[in-house]
Amino acid sequence: MHIPFCRQKCFYCDFPSFAGKENRMEAYVEALCQQVKIQGLSYQQKWGIPATIYIGGGTPTALPQKLMKKILAAVTEVFGTEIGEFTVECNPGTVDENYFKILRAGGVNRLSFGVQSFQDALLKKIGRIHSGAEACEAVKLAQQAGFVNISVDLMYGLPGQSLTDLQASVAQADALGIQHISIYGLQVEEGTAFARMEEMGKLNLPTEDEAEAMYDYMTNRLPQLGYQRYEVSNFAKAGFESRHNRSYWHDVPYLGLGAAAHSYLEGKRYAAVTDIEAYTAGIKAGQEIWELEEEPSLEHAMEEFAFLALRTAEGISRKAFRDKFQQELDEVYGTVMADLKGQGLLLVDQAGCRLTEKGFKYGNLAFAEFILS
Ligand code: SF4
Known part of the structure; x- marks a missing residue:
């Protein structure tokens, strides 16, 4: 399920997510809940309760609490409360104690935090809205609210990042007692602020050797800390591998709800319109918002x-x-x-x-x- 809103656009991000569209949230969530109730229900009738649900983005927790409650209520109405793995992506700086309570009460049992680094200077350089201390605080609040399956995303190869910075971030993530770590090497994607900075020669990226040293450090250190690699970018304590990700990599059908969401059903792939307004208006008018993707050879x-x-x-x-x-x-x-x-x-x-x-x-x-x- 895709929530295409963010407080601000990170400088490296080319995902379909938008900042400054808070006034569209209410109508979007209404459309999304409608889609959950119609398409979710027909999925449920055909294939039963899904083994996993994933609300990603964007920043799902950029939604006000009352809108998140609405989504969770729609999910519960259609799928019940016994979802094996129900993940919500969270960004520090958008969540508090009450937000976590709402997520717990709505059946969410796994959180994935976009942290990227615990160093404030680096976070600022990549356009994140939170500090390292806020990230720690958010994870601790989630744990206090009862979450025992938490993932943190970390990035390497960031502008100005040193191996020491990365070592400190890995140590900090581990010290939080989380169960899962995802690692991503920075890719400078077309159309992003970083691509423009690179063109102007203003992006101070680590050298290839430095980025390689960071990769080597992470892939060696995380297993030593008990996080085993189960996918190129994903490391988990035993039993905490993401079931949702696993299904995706192993060709299991899935239903994607929301703007820009992809679905894979009965051997066919569909992509929903990316534009928030087109999605909202389409759902409201009962029009088709999915396009069938070309059948692959x-x-x-x-x-x-x-x-x-x-x-x-x-x-x-x-x-x-x-x-x-x-x-x-x-x-x-x-x-x-x-x-x-x-x-x-x-x-x-x-x-x-x-x-x-x-x-x-x-x-x-x-x-x-x-x-x-
Ligand atoms: S919070 Fe995530 S989705 Fe939003 S702009 Fe940053 S990287 Fe992109």
């Missing part, structure tokens, strides 16, 4: 399947590949697998194949080999 579908599975620690399962495409993994990727195995990037066995630590690090090289078309 068989080769493209195989590539996509391989890319998603390779992101995970389990990798590509021979059986899952056979079940989906009625072809053996070896028939399609036998040579590629042998080659990548030879380079130490891939482990191949009877169950299938998966990236080695080296493979995760040089993932782009490995992924490129899986392109068929």
